[in-house]
Structures are given as structure tokens and as C-alpha cells.
Amino acid sequence: MFDSVPPLALLQRSTGAAHVVLGPRGLVDLAQGGSAKAMLPRMTAGLPEIVFLNTAGGLASGDRLSFAVTLRSGARALATTQTAERAYRAEDAPAQAEVRLTVGENGWLDWLPQETILFDGARLDRETTVDLAPGAGCLLLEMIVLGRLAMGEHPHRLHLRDRRVVQQAGRVVHHDALALDDAALPRLEGAALLNGARCLATLAMIAPHAPDLLARARAALDEPGVTSAASALPGRLVIRCLARDDWPLRRQVNRLLAALRPDPLPRIWQV
Known part of the structure; x- marks a missing residue:
């Protein structure tokens, strides 16, 4: 009775929203x-924290997470997020993940999820x-790891x-998109793309004072093994980092966050 495996379409899929x-x-x-949970640990310093968790342990074909x-x-x-998100091999429809962030007048949100690990397939x-x-602002982080180097x-x-x-008062003020597929992977080694890197991070601050932090951000871009650049436009500061290994990338991101924000790093992070 255990010799056969049901077709992929009949396998149970994970769905969660928090x-x-x-x-x-x-x-x-x-x-x-x-599968989506949210925790609010008691804090004695820094910003109030929200910690999201996907109890399914990762995302596979047809899963939906919000x-x-x-x-x-x-x-x-x-x-x-409590830990790195993992996207596993999917033979059918892609997993669907969405994050919806709304910040009221004169509010502020740091969205600092841990990395997303993309497995083969x-x-x-x-x-x-x-x-x-x-009057609201935000700091957004995204880290992607292409497989586990170790x-x-x-x-x-x-x-x-x-x-x-990112929209403010109904107007798009920041738009950042990344697309990868089978055809693109062999070209990632080129200098114009990842130049051999396996890990990448983007940190974007959307606030009137964000461009004033450009010099401070560039001064913090000194982690060995990480190639980084920072640029500023009115109301925006964008920093991009590339590395072959995720630990140097994490150390660089930690250093940037310490330079750009007055509050402690998320307590859940393994620093």
C-alpha cells in the first residue's frame, strides 16, 4: 500500500496567512x-518586534504564504522572520508568497526578513x-542565497x-524587481551580473532623510569578500551587496544596519 506515490496534483499543499x-x-x-504564524516577543529596548514563521518549513510547488x-x-x-525561508524543488506551479506592509501617517517600519535560500529546481x-x-518611512531588506555553499x-x-x-500617497516611489530562470543561470558568472557571487542582498530606505545617510552607508561597506555599492536619489537610499558565501554577506548587512539605524538588530537573528 506504500509502493505508489500520488500524482503531484493530489499532494497536500501548504497555505498560510498572518x-x-x-x-x-x-x-x-x-x-x-x-502554516503562517506571527509572534510578538516582549522587548525592553528598540522597536517593537514582529516575528513571522512558516511552520511548513519551506515553500514547494503550489504553496501559498502571506x-x-x-x-x-x-x-x-x-x-x-524566525529563520531563513527555503524554496524547494517544484515540478508544477510556482510557490506564491506575498508580503503586504502598510504604514500609517508619521509611522516607521523596518522589514528585515532573514535570507531566502533557493534550492535546485x-x-x-x-x-x-x-x-x-x-510622513511615513520604511527600511526594506532582501537577501537571496543560491543554494548552500557548505x-x-x-x-x-x-x-x-x-x-x-513602495507607494506613498498613491504614487510609486520605489520599484525593484529580480527575475531568474534556467536560461539566466549560466550567465550569472558574468561581470555585468553576479560575477561569480552566490548570495545577494538589497537594502532600501524610503524616507526624506535617506539620501543624507549615503556617506555613512558607504563607510560601512568594508566586509572582506563582499562587493557592495550604495546610491541615493531624492527620498531613497539603495545598497546592493554580492558575496560568494552567506556569512560574509550577513556580517556586511549587520554592519550596514548598525550604521543606518539606532535600534538593536532583531533579537531572533543569529549574529
């Missing part, structure tokens, strides 16, 4: 279901959208559609 609403005085609402944060006017918070469509009210993994098949869009 939504946290915070006001200046703390938690207003919490909804969670399926995290959402809403900050009321004047609220400030940090949202992160992974298929993932992900969209992160941020809606900022007037395990000798190197993806040869891959589908990734990753998009981050």
Missing part, C-alpha cells in the same frame, strides 16, 4: 491561519508591496520572480 496590526500603544489585532503588517498612525515597529513568485502614508549545492534549474513596490 496579519498583525499595531498602534502606538501596541497590538491592535492579530490574525493567523494555516505575511502582512499594518501600522496605525504614529506607530513604529520592526518585522522579521525551486520555483517561486513573490511580491512585496508597501503602502506609506504621508553543502556543495549549485542551482541548475530555477524560476524566481521577485518584486518590491
